[in-house]
Amino acid sequence: MKEKERELLHLxxxxxxxxxxxxxxxxxxxxxxxxxxxxxxxxVGAIQGYSALIDWSKVLDYxxxxxxxxxxxxxxxxxGFDKVAERIYRFPEVKAVYLMSGAYDxxxxxxxxxxxxxxxxxxxxxxxxxxxxxxxxxFVLKKYKHDGIxxxxxxxxxxxxxxx
Amino acid sequence: xxxxxxxxxxxxxxxANLKPSGIRRFFDLAxxxxxxxxxxxxxxxxxxxxxVIEASYHSLEQGHTAYTANAGLPELxxxxxxxxxxxxxxxxxxxxxxxxxxxxxxxxxxxxRAIVNPGDEVIIVGPTFVAYESAVLLAGGIPVTIQxxxxxxxxxxxxxxxxxxxxKTKAVILCNPNNPTGTFLNKKELTAIAEVIKQHxxxxxxxxxxxxxxxxxxxTSVASLEGMKEHTLLISGFSKAFAMTGWRxxxxxxxxxxxxxxxxxxxxxxxxxxxxxxxxxxxxxKNGENSVREMKISYKQRRHFIVxxxxxxxxxxxxxxxxxxAFPSIRSTGFTSEEFAEALLxxxxxxxxxxxxxxxxxxxFIRCSYATSLKRLNEATKRxxxxxxxxxx
Ligand SMILES: Cc1ncc(COP(=O)(O)O)c(C=O)c1O
Numbered sequence: 001m002k003e004k005e006r007e008l009l010h011l012x013x014x015x016x017x018x019x020x021x022x023x024x025x026x027x028x029x030x031x032x033x034x035x036x037x038x039x040x041x042x043x044v045g046a047i048q049g050y051s052a053l054i055d056w057s058k059v060l061d062y063x064x065x066x067x068x069x070x071x072x073x074x075x076x077x078x079x080g081f082d083k084v085a086e087r088i089y090r091f092p093e094v095k096a097v098y099l100m101s102g103a104y105d106x107x108x109x110x111x112x113x114x115x116x117x118x119x120x121x122x123x124x125x126x127x128x129x130x131x132x133x134x135x136x137x138x139f140v141l142k143k144y145k146h147d148g149i150x151x152x153x154x155x156x157x158x159x160x161x162x163x164x
Numbered sequence: 165x166x167x168x169x170x171x172x173x174x175x176x177x178x179x180a181n182l183k184p185s186g187i188r189r190f191f192d193l194a195x196x197x198x199x200x201x202x203x204x205x206x207x208x209x210x211x212x213x214x215x216v217i218e219a220s221y222h223s224l225e226q227g228h229t230a231y232t233a234n235a236g237l238p239e240l241x242x243x244x245x246x247x248x249x250x251x252x253x254x255x256x257x258x259x260x261x262x263x264x265x266x267x268x269x270x271x272x273x274x275x276x277r278a279i280v281n282p283g284d285e286v287i288i289v290g291p292t293f294v295a296y297e298s299a300v301l302l303a304g305g306i307p308v309t310i311q312x313x314x315x316x317x318x319x320x321x322x323x324x325x326x327x328x329x330x331x332k333t334k335a336v337i338l339c340n341p342n343n344p345t346g347t348f349l350n351k352k353e354l355t356a357i358a359e360v361i362k363q364h365x366x367x368x369x370x371x372x373x374x375x376x377x378x379x380x381x382x383x384t385s386v387a388s389l390e391g392m393k394e395h396t397l398l399i400s401g402f403s404k405a406f407a408m409t410g411w412r413x414x415x416x417x418x419x420x421x422x423x424x425x426x427x428x429x430x431x432x433x434x435x436x437x438x439x440x441x442x443x444x445x446x447x448x449x450k451n452g453e454n455s456v457r458e459m460k461i462s463y464k465q466r467r468h469f470i471v472x473x474x475x476x477x478x479x480x481x482x483x484x485x486x487x488x489x490a491f492p493s494i495r496s497t498g499f500t501s502e503e504f505a506e507a508l509l510x511x512x513x514x515x516x517x518x519x520x521x522x523x524x525x526x527x528x529f530i531r532c533s534y535a536t537s538l539k540r541l542n543e544a545t546k547r548x549x550x551x552x553x554x555x556x557x
Contacts, residue, residue, distance in 0.1 A: 007461060015538075022542070025472045026465040155537065161194040161515050162204035164187055164294055164343075 004029065008037055009046065014149070016050040055151045057143070066095075066111050066140040067118045069126065070104040072133040081105060084131045093121055104136070115139060178301060185294050186521025190505065194515040201544040203532040204515040206343060208407035208488070210462075212444070213455035216406065219447030220440045228439055234431040235423075236264025236415070237442045243449040244415050252375065252385040254393065256417040263426050264437045264445075268373045268401035268414035269295060270430075272337075275369055275397050275416060276303035278425040284334040286369075289320045290523030293343045293371065305334070311525040314493065317482050318345040318525075322356045329360075335367040338386070341374040344522045344531035345491040346484020351384040358389045367422075368396050373414070376405035376456055378486040379464045387417075394419055404487075405456050406448045411441040463488050466534040466541055473545035477552045488535040491519065495528045497555055505530055507555075512547040 004027055011018060011026065018026075024034045041047045056062050076083045081099050088108055089097040096109040108126070112118040118137070127135050143151055194200055211217075235241065241258035249255045256262055265271040272295060280286065280303040288296045290309045300307040310328045312318040325336065338357070341348040349357070361368050368386055375383045387396035401414025416426060430436075467484065474481040474492045481492035494504045501518035508514050519526030534541060 007465070010461075011465075018538075022469070022538075025469045026538070028468040155539070157202065157205075157209065157536070157540070159202070159205050159207060159209070160191065161197075161200055161202045162187060162191040162517060163206045164185075 005037060005041065008034070009041065012047070012050070016052065053147060053149050055143070058152075064111060064113055065115050065118055066109065066143070067122075068138045068140065069108040069110060069122060070100075070136040070138075071106040071108055071126070072104045072135075073106060073129075073131045074133060075105075076131060084129065087129055088126065091121070091125060093118075178304075182298055182301060185298075187294055187517060190515075190517060190521065193506070194509055197509065197513060200509070200513045200515050201536075201540050201547070202515040203534070203536065203541075203544055204517045205533050205535065206489075207409040207535065208404065208459065209536045210407040210459050212406065212408050212411070213448070213452055215451055215455075216408070216444045216448045220444035223440050223443035228443060230439065232264075232436045232439050232442055234436055235262065235427050236437060237439075237446070240264055240442045240446050240449075241415075243446050244417070247449045248385075248398075248417060252383065252388055254385055254388045254398070254417075257420075260420045261423050262415060262417050263423050263430060264442060265401070265414045265416060265430070266434060266437050267403060267412045268371060268399050270434065271399040271401070271414050271416040271426075272296065272299050272369070272371065273302070274426040274429050275399065275418075275422070276300055276305065276335075277429055278422055279335060279367060279397075280305035281334075283332060285330060285332040286334060287325070287328050287336040288523075289336070289338060289342075291318065291344055291519060291526030291529075292337075292339050292522055294522060296337050296339075300337075306332070308333070309523060311523070312347075313525070314529070318342065318347045318491075319349060319353060320357060322360050325357060325360045329364050329366070333364065333366060335369055336361065337369045337371065339371040339374075340386070341378055341484075341486025343374070343487055344489050344517065344519065344526065345529075346487050346489045348378050348381070348485025348487075350381050350485075351389075354384060354386050355389055358386055358392050358395075361395050362391055366395065368392075370396055370398050372398055372400045373404050374487040375400065377460060377463060377488060379460075379467060380483075380485060383486075397422055402445055402448060405459075406445075406452055407455075407459065408441075408444070408448065411438070411444060413437055413441045413445050463535065466536075466538065469538070469541060470532060470534045470545065473541075473549070477545070477549040478556075479552065488533055490532045490534060491529050492532065493529055497552060499555070501527055501530055508548065508551050511554075512551045514544045514547050514551075 020031050020034050024031045056064055073084050075081050085097055088094055093110050093112055094108055095111050098107045100107050110118055122135055122137055241262045244262055245256050245258040276299050282304045285306045285308045286300045288307050288309045290311055297307040308328055310324050312320055370386050387393050387398050397418035399416050402408040470490050471481050471483050479492040481490055484490055501520045505516050505518040517531040519529030
């Protein structure tokens with residue numbers, strides 16, 4: 001069963017909208033079996049949510065910028081990096097926070113409407129946190145691939161219509 | 165003055181008499197139409213794994229743009245030998261029992277030219293891959309087709325084989341898993357066939373291009389069966405499992421004298437397979453295992469999907485054991501397979517291949533390739549269902 005669970009996760013990771021009927025057909029399981037597998041995976045927290053991967057650059061009138069910020073912090077006694085990480089990830093404009101090995105401690109990804117908005121967030125909210133030592137902001141110029149999906153990858157079938 | 169010949173008479177009789185491929189005719193029809201969803205494609209929908217493409221770039225950057233040895237890059241033959249040993253438990257010497265060819269297609273051609281004398285009979289097991297019959301004819305042989313039965317899931321039985329053998333029989337071409345039916349012969353079934361082959365001292369041309377793509381049971385190469393190595397010429401390639409159809413790369417492995425004869429023909433007619441493709445293939449064998457596994461998982465999922473979709477539209481379709489084809493019966497619709505495929509194309513813009521192009525007993529069936537994205541598969545089966553319901557009486 002483990003194998004099927006993994007297959008199920010891979011399928012919905014690529015496309016969270018696949019319905020139970022389709023999943024059942026693909027995995028050769030009944031709808032009830034799929035349903036209970038999904039519930040189980042949700043319960044143990046393997047499935048954290050179902051979301052869509054949007055290429056916002058394709059959305060008319062949409063304006064937005066993404067920045068990746070390298071943050072150096074002083075860990076707090078007792079709770080290490082977790083406390084300061086939480087202070088950061090609670091901000092709604094923060095999309096992701098990772099603890100990193102290497103030259104800095106936290107990698108923070110921010111989405112804002114404009115560069116000004118992002119800079120303001122960094123200078124006013126992030127760098128003023130007590131344990132933050134320094135920040136280095138990198139603006140994303142273009143997204144090619146996100147969460148394993150190549151953005152704008154055309155689905156066109158390049159093969160001949162009929163072949164041996 | 166002597167009379168001028170009509171242009172037709174320049175052609176060799178063999179070629180002039182060769183039937184045009186039924187696939188070709190259907191291709192011409194389908195390519196004129198727009199927005200066609202194709203289940204008629206006999207190749208993977210995946211692009212070649214990126215590391216393999218990269219290896220080919222790299223070989224070019226290194227200046228590997230010249231011919232290789234006639235039999236193929238020694239490094240590649242070494243990898244093929246290792247691959248066949250670890251994957252299928254057969255050992256071939258990379259020195260003199262392996263040849264790298266321009267696709268399995270050229271392997272089939274070379275093999276037949278190397279073994280057939282005029283008038284020799286070569287047994288073909290229909291319905292099957294369209295090239296065998298013509299390749300036998302081009303080599304000067306006589307194709308003898310065994311018609312397998314849908315009731316046996318198109319599996320060749322030892323009795324059928326026994327019956328088809330004559331004093332002129334030289335070889336049997338066996339495609340396992342089979343294109344177009346997806347039929348897969350397991351170890352036990354092959355062993356029974358192998359007994360007949362040994363008994364009559366025949367050669368089996370074993371087309372194992374779909375060997376990686378079996379879904380329920382492990383693959384056994386007929387060459388690995390007791391006493392069969394000297395009776396088997398194994399033909400395979402990179403097109404299907406590694407998604408490398410456009411690279412034109414395959415190989416043959418077998419008894420030294422046959423391989424050496426094939427190399428002789430190859431060196432006068434082809435020199436060698438494309439060099440950059442051979443470097444790509446080295447990478448495919450060294451580090452391609454994960455990509456093959458992932459593609460195989462997708463095929464398996466889609467196989468379940470399409471078979472259930474046929475079930476749902478009332479078309480009888482056994483679960484195919486291998487390759488990426490489903491071969492449902494369309495007899496219940498009252499159409500011939502050509503009529504079905506043509507009407508389906510015209511009315512719903514879905515391309516499938518009429519079973520009849522793969523031989524007489526393919527009539528009443530259509531070949532549907534499930535090597536296509538789930539999105540397309542979903543839409544195609546919806547349209548087919550509508551089509552079948554519309555024409556139900
Ligand atoms: C059974 C079989 N053998 C051989 C081939 C040709 O393979 P290649 O691309 O290696 O020439 C095909 C392609 O459809 C096939 O189905």
